[in-house]
Amino acid sequence: MANxxxxxxxxxxxxxxxxxxxxxxxxxxxxxxxxGLKTLVLERGRDVVHVKDYPTTNLYPYELEHRGExxxxxxxxxxxxNRCYAYRxxxxxxxxKDDEHPYIQDKEFDWLRGYQVGGKxxxxxxxxxxxxxxxFEGPARDGFAVDWPIRYAxxxxxxxxxxxxxxxxxxxxxxxxxxxGEFLPPYxxxxxxxxxxxxxDNRYKGRHVISARCAHLSQPQPIHIxxxxxxxxxxxxxxxxxxxxxxxxxxxxxxxxxxKTGNLTLRPFSVxxxxxxxxxxxxxxxxxxxxxxxxxxxEFYAQVIFVNASTLNTNxxxxxxxSERFPNGLGNDxxxxxxxxxFHNYTARISAEYDGLLQYKTDGRNPAGGGYxxxxxxxxxxxxxxxxxxxxxxxxxxxELRDTGGVGTNLKDGLLQPTLSNWRIHSHMMAExxxxxxxxxxxxxxxxxxxxxxLLHISVAYDDSDWQRRQDYYDQMSEMYEAAGFTNIQxxxxxxxxxxxxxxxxxxxxxxxxxxxxxxxWHQLHLCKNVYVTDGACMTSTATQNPTLxxxxxxxxxxxxxxxxxxxxxx
Amino acid sequence: MNRRAAVRTLLYIAGGTMVxxxxxxxxxxxxxxxxxxxxxxxxEGLLEELVETLVPATDNPGGKDLLLHFFxxxxxxxCHSPDDQxxxxxxxxxxxxxxxxxxxxxxxxxxxEQRTAxxxxxxDSGDDELTxxxxxxxxxxxxxxxxxxxVMTNLVxxxxxxxxxxxxxxx
Numbered sequence: 001m002a003n004x005x006x007x008x009x010x011x012x013x014x015x016x017x018x019x020x021x022x023x024x025x026x027x028x029x030x031x032x033x034x035x036g037l038k039t040l041v042l043e044r045g046r047d048v049v050h051v052k053d054y055p056t057t058n059l060y061p062y063e064l065e066h067r068g069e070x071x072x073x074x075x076x077x078x079x080x081x082n083r084c085y086a087y088r089x090x091x092x093x094x095x096x097k098d099d100e101h102p103y104i105q106d107k108e109f110d111w112l113r114g115y116q117v118g119g120k121x122x123x124x125x126x127x128x129x130x131x132x133x134x135x136f137e138g139p140a141r142d143g144f145a146v147d148w149p150i151r152y153a154x155x156x157x158x159x160x161x162x163x164x165x166x167x168x169x170x171x172x173x174x175x176x177x178x179x180x181g182e183f184l185p186p187y188x189x190x191x192x193x194x195x196x197x198x199x200x201d202n203r204y205k206g207r208h209v210i211s212a213r214c215a216h217l218s219q220p221q222p223i224h225i226x227x228x229x230x231x232x233x234x235x236x237x238x239x240x241x242x243x244x245x246x247x248x249x250x251x252x253x254x255x256x257x258x259x260k261t262g263n264l265t266l267r268p269f270s271v272x273x274x275x276x277x278x279x280x281x282x283x284x285x286x287x288x289x290x291x292x293x294x295x296x297x298x299e300f301y302a303q304v305i306f307v308n309a310s311t312l313n314t315n316x317x318x319x320x321x322x323s324e325r326f327p328n329g330l331g332n333d334x335x336x337x338x339x340x341x342x343f344h345n346y347t348a349r350i351s352a353e354y355d356g357l358l359q360y361k362t363d364g365r366n367p368a369g370g371g372y373x374x375x376x377x378x379x380x381x382x383x384x385x386x387x388x389x390x391x392x393x394x395x396x397x398x399x400e401l402r403d404t405g406g407v408g409t410n411l412k413d414g415l416l417q418p419t420l421s422n423w424r425i426h427s428h429m430m431a432e433x434x435x436x437x438x439x440x441x442x443x444x445x446x447x448x449x450x451x452x453x454x455l456l457h458i459s460v461a462y463d464d465s466d467w468q469r470r471q472d473y474y475d476q477m478s479e480m481y482e483a484a485g486f487t488n489i490q491x492x493x494x495x496x497x498x499x500x501x502x503x504x505x506x507x508x509x510x511x512x513x514x515x516x517x518x519x520x521x522w523h524q525l526h527l528c529k530n531v532y533v534t535d536g537a538c539m540t541s542t543a544t545q546n547p548t549l550x551x552x553x554x555x556x557x558x559x560x561x562x563x564x565x566x567x568x569x570x571x
Numbered sequence: 572m573n574r575r576a577a578v579r580t581l582l583y584i585a586g587g588t589m590v591x592x593x594x595x596x597x598x599x600x601x602x603x604x605x606x607x608x609x610x611x612x613x614x615e616g617l618l619e620e621l622v623e624t625l626v627p628a629t630d631n632p633g634g635k636d637l638l639l640h641f642f643x644x645x646x647x648x649x650c651h652s653p654d655d656q657x658x659x660x661x662x663x664x665x666x667x668x669x670x671x672x673x674x675x676x677x678x679x680x681x682x683x684e685q686r687t688a689x690x691x692x693x694x695d696s697g698d699d700e701l702t703x704x705x706x707x708x709x710x711x712x713x714x715x716x717x718x719x720x721x722v723m724t725n726l727v728x729x730x731x732x733x734x735x736x737x738x739x740x741x742x
Contacts, residue, residue: 060731062720071649190738234733363740364733404713408627408687415626415717416726420742 009301014040014265017287017302019272019317022119024535024551025308026250027162031559033263040300042270042289045115048122050251054241056090064089080110083500086123091239094122104444106459110499111312117268118251119310120502123239126215126247127546128168129372130159130179134379135543142387145340145435146511148540149521152179158553166248166552167224169368170213178374184218186211187368191360192396192423197371199484207376209394212368215248227253234365247367269293271451275305275321275330275531283530283571284330290451304530304562304571308555311536312441315507316456319443331525334515337508338442340435341460342542344503346428347494348470350477352486354396354423361398361420370395375544377472386468390431391544392477396423425486427477428494431469432544435506460498503547505539523558530571534558603641605648607656614663618643620679622712624686632721634712642715643708655707662704669701
């Protein structure tokens with residue numbers, strides 16, 4: 001029997017609709033509801049309630065059926081998910097399985113997704129760095145993509161606003177390429193990491209090794225306690241969901257906050273098919289949704305729509321939002337929607353050993369993971385054959401070496417009486433990639449998914465400059481390692497596919513000019529002003545930073561703009 | 572530890588796999604439910620002696636007490652490829668024959684010292700079936716041992732909630 005409430009247009013009308021409940025969608029929900037707007041959050045997956053729906057969170061390793069390992073059958077069925085570092089027995093329930101949600105790889109691309117309330121904010125690596133002026137100026141200075149329509153000064157106050165609520169552990173390092181933020185105490189570098197920091201500080205002007213900045217409550221403030229979150233307990237089991245709320249996720253933070261206002265309606269199991277457009281008013285009127293349980297098609301209406309479906313799904317929804325006025329997708333007169341997709345190049349690692357400072361080891365666990373080396377390449381001027389640069393994760397640890405060679409009591413002794421290794425040094429590269437028109441996504445003309453939504457084609461690849469940046473990473477890091485007295489320096493290509501970095505960006509890029517971009521400086525579609533895109537799809541370039549903090553700051557700023565525009569009657 | 576109770580505990584922990592106590596078993600099948608491996612009661616007994624030889628009971632529990640033979644079977648059954656599984660079953664038979672030949676009696680009837688000495692010779696046997704089987708068993712036995720509740724709560728303590736980090740901890 002039809003639901004009377006659902007049948008009523010009035011009951012399906014809100015002030016704002018937010019598509020997606022990940023990190024950026026959660027922020028849109030919080031900001032809209034706090035500002036008094038009746039807000040509908042649509043999530044295609046199931047609900048995940050903080051703590052209650054973290055089934056593995058308190059399990060000991062021996063309580064996991066396969067001690068964390070994925071089964072052979074699962075690896076065969078879900079090769080894409082299994083290539084993700086975080087896809088393990090304790091977290092697999094938060095990942096999309098390959099065959100549940102197919103897409104078409106015109107070139108090999110690992111699309112990693114979290115279809116549930118909270119999205120990938122449950123699973124993210126929690127590294128949070130601000131962009132700098134150099135990053136926003138990059139495309140204009142170096143002549144690629146298009147000029148960002150905003151600069152650091154536009155977003156800086158919003159970074160601060162978001163950081164205070166999220167809780168970011170970090171040190172005020174005074175590094176121009178990585179502006180300082182509103183920090184909780186940092187997780188200090190360990191002895192070997194600190195030694196590397198000092199070496200680099202002394203020998204290399206403009207290069208820095210800092211404590212990794214991360215969304216963990218190293219010292220919760222009243223605003224975090226009010227969210228129901230307490231101090232991070234250094235479990236480093238974050239991908240299970242944290243019962244302490246020690247790291248930021250939509251589920252632990254923004255969504256319960258939005259719920260408290262009484263203005264939030266959360267609707268899981270709601271796949272957005274398309275955005276509805278009214279050519280008379282030149283505005284979007286709402287969204288068409290498929291209920292994944294009933295397969296019913298429903299329409300919901302609002303004055304303003306935020307698209308936070310995750311980069312590629314945001315592209316998909318806009319491409320699928322066709323009308324008489326926009327036959328090629330909403331706001332897509334220039335044909336650039338779905339193009340200039342970019343990502344981060346994670347294809348390189350370096351390991352080494354260090355025999356100094358053996359009077360120290362580590363105790364407990366570091367949720368920040370160790371150190372971070374901000375990009376120092378081509379910052380104030382072009383110095384290499386390739387454009388832009390790379391950042392690096394950096395860490396050191398001492399391992400307990402267990403002799404597994406013996407049999408019987410020898411083996412037992414070997415296992416139970418480990419020896420402490422020297423310092424093992426590890427690093428991986430996070431390089432900028434250059435957005436290109438040829439890296440793109442589009443809709444299939446015939447094939448549809450279970451909800452009648454066309455399948456997405458993905459054609460995204462590395463280019464030669466990606467290998468030049470990688471070589472530079474190897475060269476520079478090896479030299480710095482040698483300067484620090486590290487030995488046994490080993491570089492290792494990591495042949496991961498694009499997408500495996502889980503930093504896909506672009507396709508609905510921002511810019512000044514409607515002819516060459518889709519979004520204006522406020523994240524509004526140039527051609528449909530009450531539709532905003534503030535997830536990774538809006539990115540004009542990628543820089544080297546982990547992007548989530550920037551999406552959250554963009555979202556808070558854009559909601560502020562949208563609410564002001566609504567008050568002025570402009571939307 | 573009462574074996575039957577222990578089996579139930581293990582399988583409860585392992586996710587509630589169905590199990591029948593030995594006295595109710597009609598065939599001579601293994602006592603845990605396996606989807607892919609075909610393992611007889613005798614195979615299971617041999618594997619039990621094998622894990623006990625690898626990690627013997629001393630003043631603390633060994634492979635038998637910790638039911639590591641079930642763990643090995645569970646992991647090979649669920650996490651290994653069909654090729655591996657075939658190599659495992661073949662290797663188990665090869666091990667039975669080889670140990671009988673080397674010891675002049677069934678593996679289980681040899682004393683711990685003889686069995687330990689025998690396992691030290693597997694690598695030199697030059698028999699691929701044997702070495703790959705033994706490699707699988709040893710790796711999974713070590714994993715099961717180190718990740719057992721006993722070891723993790725008594726010998727190499729696993730902290731679920733460390734609540735601290737010190738990067739300059741004196742050795």
